[in-house]
Amino acid sequence: MSVDPRLLCAFVAVAEELHFTRAAVRLYVAQQALSRDIRRLERELGTELFLRTTRQVTLTADGTRLLPYARRVLAAQDALLAAFGRGEAGRPLFVDVNSPGLFSTRILARARELAPDSELMARFESGLTGAAAEILAGRIDASFGRFAGLDPALRSRLEQQPVRYEPMAVILPEDHRLAGLDEVPLDALAGETVYAGAGNPRTPEWTDLARLLFEGRGIEVAPPAPLALGPEEFERIMAKTRCPVLAVVDFPAMPHAVLRPLVDPVPLSPVSLVWRKGVTHPGIDALRCAATELATEEGWLLRPAEGWIPARDALIMMNRS
Template identity: 70%
Template sequence: MPAAPTDPRLLRAFLTVAEELHFTRAAARLHVAQQALSRDVRRLERDLGADLFVRTTRQVTLTPDGERLLPHARRVLAAHDDLLAAFGQARPLLVDLNSPGPTTGRRVLHRARELAPGHELMARYESGLTGAATEILAGRLDASFGRYAGLDPTLRAGLDHHPVRYEQMAILLPEAHPLSSRESIALPSLSGETVYAGAGNPRTPEWTALAEDLFSAHSIHLAPPLPLAVGDEEFERIMAKTGHPVLAVQNFPTLPGTVLRPLISPIPLSPLSLVWRKHLSHPALTALRRAATELGETEGWLRRPPGSWIPSADEEAMSGGPTLPLRGPTPR
């Protein structure tokens, strides 16, 4: 073991390579040259007197000593980040909002910025919690919003969540659709319809699975996979071409030639959580959680309307997530 404390920069280099198991990707993530990253890892190995990786031309794997170091490195770096945060030197927190527009996540983010003006919260748009979750676990994002219970258990194992809101689901209808003149759409009236809910999109399977649960009880057909549309213009074009209604939530922005109508009978809810990497400690994350709690309390975001529908797995997740008191010290 080294006689002097190990440089946190070297530990961060080790941890990034351990998470990526690829030096090129790790160097890109750290915004350093691959040669410099390799040099830092070798220096750490010399300091510790142990080989941490097995490197071949085909792959990079951890040695037993590397596996042993991994949890210690995570704890040391978390403590180091806490120390910097205590003196106003925390790095920016990267927060995925899924999509632009007047979303719940955007409101939470804006309130968190007011609560923690001394810290930087940077918005990202990964479009879908499953897609964002892989980025969070890889350290390229810090937090996101979405349906936590719909994530694969292997993803949930590395994540924590804070229940934020039950969003009422809605349907985006072409203006020419026979139901478009109604103020709300009863689910039984969609029986036999084909509705788009992101089938085939690798970033959003948690949303598609929620739709399948809902549709199966009302004889609604899930639209088949479509080419992945990137950007609002492409999404509008594809939706206009197919003519399918689109499952959405009430604050979803309408597209040209469409109307957005709330779903009823029963009222289907989309459960929304703030999701982050386990053991992440950051004052801006505390601000996000406090903002979600504050807005939820004042606007009744976690009160379920009578006659609402939600899968049992989501009901359990939304009632059992971590809580944060509304009152307490405001992050610096």
Template identity: 70%
Template sequence: MPGDADPRLLRAFLAVAEELHFTRAAARRYVAQQALSRDIRRLERELGTDLFVRSTRRVTLTADGERLVPHARRILQAYDDLAADFGRARPLLVDLNSPGLRTGRRVLHRARELAPGHELMARYESGLTYAAAELHAGRLDASFGRYAGLDPALRAGLGQQLVRFEPMAIVLPLAHPLAPLEEVPLAALAGETVYAGAGNQRTPEWTALARQLFEGRGIRMASPVPLAVGEEEFQRVMARHGHPVLAVVDFPAMTGTVVRPLVEPVPVSPVSLVWRKGLVHAGFDALRRAATEIAKDEKWLRHLPDGWISAIDREILGMSD
């Protein structure tokens, strides 16, 4: 046995030993399959033995692989205990933007189920641009939002995982002529003045997306309003100005309003889990796994045949047309 057991190699080994499938193990570790295979080969060289029998149809543990499993678990538990004693078990701070938004909240709740021994705490910073600065400063660990809408200087040093193509909606006062509709065609908003966070320095990524959506459709951007912090104050300011509000389908209806999905086409906002590169925390591993699982279960990344995604988001997220 080498003098220093690299915990990364042991974690790679346990992932393959438990999955008995390199592709699934790589997905679980959030690494490329080739990188995982290199780690396994390196560990085998350091131990001087084969750990797996590989064939085109299956992967099985060798006798030495079986012997290593309990040792690897004990070693990694010792690493985790050491990290906990010296502060690595601090709470993971996860920004959900707003208490009423469903996407980030569902991911966080699933992550808490996956990592019950770790504290994952919600924060509400209202916008990804503001949260990104907090991520860089180490005052937040992760957030959710439109990654492509960040300034390149903010994107530098951040990682992201696409979680959902979130359909957009319009919040209408009950007295608005479009309020009785179950769905609102985008063309029906021509001539309307719609609020989309203009002037809110925490959410310019959302305002930029709205401008791209409104362009060429005759929809005007509402002028900036005083920054309203808190649900009650936001509702008061929106009621005073009376403009429809661009939102997403899970946005909670405010008093005296209705939320209606937008259609023809269905505009979507790509929501990513965003974090500071180099972040190491067991709760963060659970957060990424939760995002993957829910996106799959809920078909959050399904391409809508009649959907609209901005060209900038397609380019930065590497999406094919």
């Protein structure tokens, strides 16, 4: 008998979350598919691993016994993939830059100059939580985003290098009451409902950052809504909802909208370069070197005195994760 590591990954996620919906979001799979994998693992092992009621999920005695074995198998698989990666220095490296035009594209361009013999290919994911799942699945190799916003179980399997304190901004309809300002004081958004990706399973780290920022300021996070893809859909949805959108200062221009930096205080989006733990590839080395060079040249890691950042993010950005 052999056990598919994917089934063990599903088991560990449910065992750590004790909640099928949260585990499914963490693994970026449908809850039905996750339940099928757990049932299949139980059939293959010939035992029940979880006790399920309408209110809670708990481990059985056999589930508790399996957990340390499953973790060791997955750790060994990570080590195997890392070792295999060392023999694949010539393979393409897939780098998620999130969106065209962001500062991460400049890091990628500099890394290509530093490693001309490596093929570094851009990918465009949406959100670090989604990208982290793709990294662990081996479909991409590196990404950028708010490392502190990831589930601790994901962070334990990833490496990170702080890259930038990116000032945050707000996108407004061009006729919004605040659109005429060069900068928008944060308190001026009191009474507004601001879109920050709520409900998007790929970007919960961004929504969490927004909630921390808005707390106690009279600003509401907009409820979940379908993701608008492309400038035309963005324009249509903004015209319909009139909701400001939380963004960063490098966000690409959108039609019939203005982007204004936030101030008083200046909220900062903490960005790290993230890759799978144990991977060795000249492209990763080039990305890390490029990020360090640009951050030093342009002061990306100089935190402004008036800057705002959550305490746990501050610790991680000082490499105390």
